[in-house]
Amino acid sequence: MGYRIRFLVCPIQHLTGIPCSNCGMTRSFMAIAQGNLLEALAENLFDPLLFASFVIVAVHITLKLVTKSRITAFYCHPVKQRKLQIIGLFILLIYYFLLLYKLSQTGEMYSYFINSPLGKLFS
Template sequence: MFKLSSNRLPHQGKFVRWGILGLSSAPIFGTYVYNQGYRISFLQCPILHLTGVPCPSCGMTRAFMAIVRGDLHQAIEYHLFSPVLFVGFVIAVIHVTFELLTQRRLTTFYIECLKLKKVQLSIVLIFFTYYILRLYWWQQTGDIFFRV
């Protein structure tokens, strides 16, 4: 299930893990900051801003904010996959922090599973099928405004 390497992390491996830690912790930290009332005006979806069409991840910021407030129902309304992605970020932060503290590579079942091409393809297909269904729903309800 979990296996700690006997070899120390090389310098490049540490550098990569610091990058992963920064990218994985940014949404968690950003969600906390946004829930405190701070806003960064230039952080808006460029696809939605330019076209009027929401991108596949539109709603994630609001959903993450709802998760941090403990409102899982609202989070799922904003984006169905937000709880899974949020937990993924938390796991990534814990995993990479552990590797950096121990200076060893940690092999886990979830990393091995995510390396499988079939799993990767399934995740992408499910995510974009959900996106297409959301676009259809928004078009039916009039919540989508195309800019031409």
């Protein structure tokens, strides 16, 4: 089904034709909001996790404002650990490089670049 909003364009993908690591986030969030988790995962593997994180934080802040008290968040300690941050970054980079590798093997990356504004500038 593909969720598209014409005026929301990734500037990196628009300029180079090559998707950035966050490309598909808006479409993924729209798919999640409409209950289509498989479509969301197809758009970007990590966006359902990010969406769930946003929901958890929104609920936390709402509870904090409604009760006017300090609520201890279970997620603060793991998020602050440098080792987990580095592991998360490497997982995201590996995922992105695998995506780029797949695009290069199918020839799509070259095609996307040649047809982009930057590719047209160099050709």
